[in-house]
Structure formats: structure tokens, C-alpha cells
Amino acid sequence: MEALSPSSIAALCGFIGGVLLGFCARWGRFCTLGAIEDASLGGDFDRLRMWGLAIAIAIAGTYGLDQAGLIQISDSFYLYAPATLVATLAGGILFGIGMAFVGTCAFGTLARLGGGDLKSVVTFMVMGVSAYATMSGATSYLRVALFPPAAPVSTSAGFAHFLGRAFGLAPHAPAYAIALLAALICLKSKTFRSNVRYLTTAVLVGLTIAFGWFATGYLAFDLFEPYPLESFRFSAPSGETLIYVMTMTGARLKFGIGAVAGVAVGAAATSLFQGYFRWEACDDARELRRQILGGLLMGFGGVTAVGCTVGQGLSAASTLAYPAPVALLSIFAGAWIGLHILVHGSVLEPLKSLFSSNSSR
Amino acid sequence: MNRNAGLTRLGTDKIRRQVMFEAFLTSDTLTDAAKAALGGLTIGMCFGFAAQRSDFCLRAATVEFWSGQIAERFLVWLLVFGTALASVQILFAAGILPAAEIRQLANPGSLSGAVIGGSLFGAGMVLAGGCASRLLVLSATGNLRALVSGLLLTVIAQAALTGALSPLREMLGRLWVIGPNARNMALHLPAHAALLAGLAMMGAAILIGMRQRVAKAKLCFAAVVGLTVAMGWAFTASLAAYAFDPVAVESISFTGPSADTLMALINRPDLPLNFGIGLVPGVFAGSALSALLAGQLKVQVFSAETGMARYLAGAVMMGFGGMLAGGCAVGAGVTGGSVLSLTAWTALFAMWISAGIAHFARSARLRRSRCTHLIVHRVFR
Numbered sequence: 001m002e003a004l005s006p007s008s009i010a011a012l013c014g015f016i017g018g019v020l021l022g023f024c025a026r027w028g029r030f031c032t033l034g035a036i037e038d039a040s041l042g043g044d045f046d047r048l049r050m051w052g053l054a055i056a057i058a059i060a061g062t063y064g065l066d067q068a069g070l071i072q073i074s075d076s077f078y079l080y081a082p083a084t085l086v087a088t089l090a091g092g093i094l095f096g097i098g099m100a101f102v103g104t105c106a107f108g109t110l111a112r113l114g115g116g117d118l119k120s121v122v123t124f125m126v127m128g129v130s131a132y133a134t135m136s137g138a139t140s141y142l143r144v145a146l147f148p149p150a151a152p153v154s155t156s157a158g159f160a161h162f163l164g165r166a167f168g169l170a171p172h173a174p175a176y177a178i179a180l181l182a183a184l185i186c187l188k189s190k191t192f193r194s195n196v197r198y199l200t201t202a203v204l205v206g207l208t209i210a211f212g213w214f215a216t217g218y219l220a221f222d223l224f225e226p227y228p229l230e231s232f233r234f235s236a237p238s239g240e241t242l243i244y245v246m247t248m249t250g251a252r253l254k255f256g257i258g259a260v261a262g263v264a265v266g267a268a269a270t271s272l273f274q275g276y277f278r279w280e281a282c283d284d285a286r287e288l289r290r291q292i293l294g295g296l297l298m299g300f301g302g303v304t305a306v307g308c309t310v311g312q313g314l315s316a317a318s319t320l321a322y323p324a325p326v327a328l329l330s331i332f333a334g335a336w337i338g339l340h341i342l343v344h345g346s347v348l349e350p351l352k353s354l355f356s357s358n359s360s361r
Numbered sequence: 362m363n364r365n366a367g368l369t370r371l372g373t374d375k376i377r378r379q380v381m382f383e384a385f386l387t388s389d390t391l392t393d394a395a396k397a398a399l400g401g402l403t404i405g406m407c408f409g410f411a412a413q414r415s416d417f418c419l420r421a422a423t424v425e426f427w428s429g430q431i432a433e434r435f436l437v438w439l440l441v442f443g444t445a446l447a448s449v450q451i452l453f454a455a456g457i458l459p460a461a462e463i464r465q466l467a468n469p470g471s472l473s474g475a476v477i478g479g480s481l482f483g484a485g486m487v488l489a490g491g492c493a494s495r496l497l498v499l500s501a502t503g504n505l506r507a508l509v510s511g512l513l514l515t516v517i518a519q520a521a522l523t524g525a526l527s528p529l530r531e532m533l534g535r536l537w538v539i540g541p542n543a544r545n546m547a548l549h550l551p552a553h554a555a556l557l558a559g560l561a562m563m564g565a566a567i568l569i570g571m572r573q574r575v576a577k578a579k580l581c582f583a584a585v586v587g588l589t590v591a592m593g594w595a596f597t598a599s600l601a602a603y604a605f606d607p608v609a610v611e612s613i614s615f616t617g618p619s620a621d622t623l624m625a626l627i628n629r630p631d632l633p634l635n636f637g638i639g640l641v642p643g644v645f646a647g648s649a650l651s652a653l654l655a656g657q658l659k660v661q662v663f664s665a666e667t668g669m670a671r672y673l674a675g676a677v678m679m680g681f682g683g684m685l686a687g688g689c690a691v692g693a694g695v696t697g698g699s700v701l702s703l704t705a706w707t708a709l710f711a712m713w714i715s716a717g718i719a720h721f722a723r724s725a726r727l728r729r730s731r732c733t734h735l736i737v738h739r740v741f742r
Binding site: 132242 | 523
């Protein structure tokens with residue numbers, strides 16, 4: 001371990017965790033848009049429960065690590081410099097629309113890529129370029145002009161820290177309580193309880209997210225070469241991976257770059273093992289246009305909202321940061337709008353249906 | 362009397378234009394880098410417009426040639442190449458273009474890179490349905506297939522320049538390096554041989570083209586494409602002569618400039634303006650304008666017949682091959698060829714050969730699959 005630099009350790013751990021997440025995506029069918037579709041179209045909430053249980057375990061794991069003194073969760077940028085409300089809302093909605101167009105989120109694109117889907121190569125590239133341009137290139141002017149960048153706050157911007165302050169406690173007890181509550185709500189369903197595959201996946205995903213904090217906060221800790229505390233996220237790192245491949249000679253490895261590669265490798269290994277690996281291409285005109293448009297939206301939205309379904313939905317949620325539920329809800333709203341645009345072919349259609357359902361009530 | 366006055370006026374107009382051009386080159390309001398980019402933009406627009414109108418495409422030319430046809434696409438390419446060669450030789454003769462400042466002639470170059478890179482590029486362009494410049498022109502007319510392949514090509518090109526693929530590129534490039542003296546073919550050819558060859562190519566292309574009833578507009582626009590290459594050389598050479606900051610003497614090329622443009626687009630802090638950064642958007646705008654005026658803007662994508670994997674594989678081969686060979690079908694094939702760089706001619710030759718091999722391999726495979734299809738059809742029906 002002595003020979004490796006902190007960023008290499010972080011990237012290696014990111015890769016290992018990414019492989020696990022890729023496995024979960026293929027084997028356990030862990031997919032946000034899939035969960036939303038199941039819930040809104042099929043009335044089947046099990047995959048959404050899987051998501052909830054994963055968050056609960058991630059919260060418990062993360063605050064457990066914090067209580068044990070292995071990491072300092074208040075150092076996470078989700079807590080000390082949370083994204084502004086407007087940026088989270090707008091970015092989340094744009095990301096959600098893009099997600100509906102592509103048919104899966106940033107993480108799911110990587111998992112599909114691993115399954116041999118060539119159109120995901122295109123989506124990944126467009127998303128990466130769009131994300132990096134939004135971080136530091138052409139569209140970053142637009143982002144900075146519309147949404148002022150987040151400023152550091154004096155007190156940790158998380159629900160557990162807030163409750164802790166209100167009751168004069170450490171943040172750990174409230175965090176465990178929230179995690180327990182979420183786990184109980186999810187485990188209430190009998191069908192979900194009896195689905196071993198879903199339960200295993202949820203536990204594995206939750207532990208992997210906590211492992212991400214442990215990897216960057218403890219394993220990659222170096223007094224002289226500090227590495228930022230982070231866990232899994234996939235919109236900004238898609239761009240960073242692309243840039244790393246393009247400028248390897250002058251670039252440094254990062255946790256997220258390892259994670260991106262890990263998900264693709266893990267998904268490929270799993271689908272090969274399952275016999276589901278297929279080279280697939282995109283033959284339809286409208287389909288490719290949707291993929292490109294969706295990739296652009298996800299790249300811009302994901303960076304603007306400081307997180308994708310995994311970055312905000314799992315990593316930020318595991319710190320119980322304020323923007324996480326806002327981001328998740330706006331991603332859901334965006335996905336709903338996007339699905340309606342796909343079905344009805346118009347941007348105005350979702351609004352009409354909203355108003356008509358209001359008036360009929 | 363009247364005619365004389367007209368001629369004088371024409372002469373003063375010309376002088377005034379020349380003075381204006383000099384005033385632009387020496388003005389202080391723009392940095393030299395910005396002037397280079399502006400020139401690239403203008404010349405790129407001319408190139409894009411003319412290339413779209415003339416259907417200029419090295420891939421189509423090679424496929425025609427190897428199928429044993431000397432027809433429109435081949436003649437257009439020959440006219441472009443001949444015009445560029447002849448006009449650039451005139452620039453040399455007029456003393457406008459100094460050979461010592463041209464990178465392709467004054468620096469050592471890699472012959473192994475030209476052979477391997479050119480071969481990869483040639484096969485890649487057959488697979489992806491067009492070379493780098495053709496993909497850029499087509500994507501401006503609404504072809505998403507070309508846009509996607511072009512984006513992948515650019516990412517791979519940058520990875521070959523500074524990224525994950527650069528060690529491999531350097532290793533292959535080091536195998537056989539030649540010095541500047543060997544690289545400049547003008548030093549080893551009789552005087553005016555290249556000019557005469559260029560004029561002969563132009564003449565042949567125009568004569569056969571007329572006989573085959575190729576549209577005159579197409580031939581004209583092909584000549585314009587060739588001239589824009591000379592314009593690029595003349596412009597950067599004049600700017601370099603006046604400029605305070607060093608300006609590279611270069612002309613139209615696509616592999617490197619599209620990678621630079623992509624990096625500029627996604628990496629704000631060090632936006633380096635140069636000829637190539639202006640060129641790529643210029644070509645895009647020029648072809649889009651041309652297609653718009655001709656009513657040829659149309660969204661096109663992959664279909665079951667075209668296949669997607671083939672395009673992606675071709676784009677990867679072109680991105681890496683173009684960087685290794687020191688230029689694409691235009692950058693090495695026309696621009697480098699027009700200044701008589703040996704590596705560029707080698708790369709162009711390799712592109713022709715490997716495009717032919719790729720074409721034969723593909724058509725043999727298509728025939729075989731059609732046969733299999735037929736047999737399956739007969740037996741199981």
C-alpha cells in the first residue's frame with residue numbers, strides 16, 4: 001500500500017466497488033428508471049423498496065464509520081457545501097427527462113455498456129462530453145450564470161446533524177433512527193421480504209456506498225496529499241473518465257474514474273456469466289436521436305444538480321444531506337415528464353394531464 | 362479607352378484589397394492567434410461549402426477506383442488533389458510559402474507511422490463510410506451516424522495524442538524515422554515536375570469529367586476545394602511572416618484540429634486559439650449552409666443494413682491511424698501531399714491500398730452472406 005498514491009488507492013477501491021455495483025445492476029436488476037416504471041406503470045413497488053433499503057443500510061454504514069472515527073462525514077461536500085435548491089431542482093428535472101429518453105440513468109448506461117450494448121457507447125460519450133463541458137467548458141458559462149455555485153455553510157447541512165443539534169445529541173442516533181425507520185417501511189412488504197435476490201442486492205449496494213466513504217476517507221487518507229471525501233456518483237466522473245482516457249499523460253486518477261470502469265467491467269462479467277451478453281446496436285432513427293438528446297440532458301443536469309441517481313440518490317442520501325430528497329424527487333418528476341413526452345410526443349401533454357386531473361378532482 | 366480605364370480600376374481594386382489584407386494581418390486589435398482562428402473559420406467555410414457541393418470523398422473515390430470504374434467520385438478527388446498540388450507549387454515558386462517553416466517538411470517524420478497509420482485510416486474510412494473530413498461535412502447536413510462516428514474518432518485521436526493510446530502511437534512511430542532532407546520530396550525531383558503533375562491531373566480529371574457528363578458545378582466546386590488548401594497555406598504563411606507571436610504555417614487538416622476543438626469546448630481555462638480551432642466550426646457551418654441552400658438537410662441514422670459496430674470500429678481506426686500517420690485523408694492526403702512531404706504521400710498511398718483491401722474483404726463477405734442466405738432460403742423453404 002505504501003507504493004500507491006492516495007488517488008491510485010481511491011481509484012482502485014472505486015473500481016472494486018464499481019464491479020460490485022455493476023454486478024448488482026445486472027444480477028439484482030438494480031435500476032432507478034426500472035423501479036420508477038414498475039411502481040408507476042405496474043403498481044409493483046418492490047424495486048423501489050430495494051432502493052429504500054439500500055439507502056437505509058448506506059446511512060447506517062456511513063454514520064457507523066463516522067461514529068467509529070474512521071471517517072469524518074461532515075467533510076463531505078454534500079454536507080459542507082450543499083448544492084443550492086434551484087440548481088438541485090432544475091438539474092434533477094433535466095437529468096430525469098434525459099434518463100427517460102435514454103431509458104436508464106448514468107449508472108445504468110454503464111451497466112448496459114457492460115452488457116455489450118453499443119448504443120450505450122454513444123450515450124456514454126455524449127454524456128461525458130456534456131458533463132465535462134458543464135463542469136469546465138462551454139456550457140459551464142450557462143450553468144454558472146443560471147445557478148450560482150454552492151457556497152460552504154457553517155453548520156453541516158444534513159437532517160441527522162440538524163436533529164442532533166436540535167436535541168443536543170451527536171448526529172449518529174438520529175441517523176440510525178432514520179435508517180431503521182426507512183428499513184422497516186421497506187421491509188413491511190411480504191413479497192419484498194421473501195425476495196432473496198432483491199434483499200441481497202439492497203444490502204450489497206448499501207454496503208458498497210459505505211465502502212466508498214471508507215475508501216476515500218480512510219484508505220486513501222494522506223496528511224500531505226489530501227484526497228477529497230467522496231463516494232459513488234456517475235455523472236461528473238463520466239466526463240472525468242473520458243478526459244482521463246484522452247489526456248492520460250497529464251492527468252491523475254480519481255475514485256470516480258475507477259468506479260466508472262468498474263461498473264462496466266462488473267456488468268460485463270456478470271452478463272457473460274449469466275449468458276446474457278449480446279452485442280447490440282441501434283438501428284432506429286428516433287432511438288439514436290433520443291439517446292444523444294438524453295445523454296446531453298443527463299450530463300448537464302447531473303453536474304448542475306451535483307449528482308445523478310446514485311450520486312444524490314444513494315451517496316448524498318447516505319449522509320442525509322438536505323438536497324438529496326429534493327434531487328431524488330425532481331429526478332422522479334423529470335422522469336415522469338420525460339416518459340409522458342415519449343408517450344404523447346409533446347412537452348405540454350404532461351401539464352395538460354396534470355391540470356385535467358386537478359379539475360376532475 | 363473605356364477598357365483601359367476598366368483595367369486600371371480593376372488593378373487599383375486589387376491593390377486596395379491587398380492593402381486591406383495586409384492591414385488585417387498587421388492590425389493590433391486582434392491577437393495573432395485570433396487572426397489565425399478567423400482565417401481558419403473563413404477558409405473552413407469555403408472548404409465545407411465546396412466539399413458538400415462536390416461530394417468530395419476519398420472513400421468513395423477509392424471504392425470506385427478499386428471496382429474498376431473511373432467515374433464521378435474518383436474524378437472529383439483527382440481534381441481536388443491536382444488543383445491543390447499545382448496551386449501550392451505555384452505558391453512555392455512565387456516565394457510566398459517557405460519550405461523551412463512547414464512542419465511536414467522541416468521536422469523529422471515517421472515513415473512507419475505513415476504506413477501503419479495510413480493503412481488503419483484507409484480501412485477505417487471504408488468501414489465508417491467516410492474519412493474524417495467527410496464525417497464532419499455529413500454531420501453538418503444532419504447525419505447523426507456521421508456525428509457519432511466523428512465524436513468517437515475525435516476522442517480516440519486525442520487519446521492517441523496525449524492519452525491512453527499515446528505510448529502505442531509513439532512506439533509505432535519510432536520504428537522508422539526519416540530526417541527533413543529525405544522528407545522533402547521537392548529536393549529529389551526535377552524542377553516543376555510536381556507542378557506539371559498537378560496540372561496533368563487537373564487536365565485529365567476535367568477532360569474525362571466532361572466526357573462522362575459530370576456536372577460542371579461539381580467540377581468547379583472540386584477545384585475550389587483544392588484551392589482552399591492553397592489558401593490555407595498562403596494565409597498562415599503570410600500571417601507568420603507578419604506576426605509577432607509564432608504562428609504555425611499549416612493548412613486544412615482534421616484529425617488534430619477536431620481533437621483541439623473538442624478539448625477547447627470542454628476545457629475552458631486554456632482555450633488555445635489557432636487556425637485549426639477556427640477551421641472545424643467553419644467547415645461545419647459551410648457544409649450546413651450549403652446543404653440548407655440545396656435543401657439537403659436531413660436527419661439520418663444507422664439502419665439495419667448500415668450497422669453500428671462497423672461505424673464505431675472504423676471511427677476508432679481512423680482516430681488512431683490519423684494521429685499516427687500525421688494527418689487524415691485531407692490533412693496528409695491533400696494538404697501534406699501538396700507540399701510534397703514524403704510521409705504524407707506514403708500515408709496517402711497506404712490509405713488507397715488498405716481501402717482497396719477493406720473494400721474487397723467487405724464485398725467478399727457480403728457476397729458470402731448473400732450466398733448463405735440464398736442457400737438457407739432454398740433449403741428451408
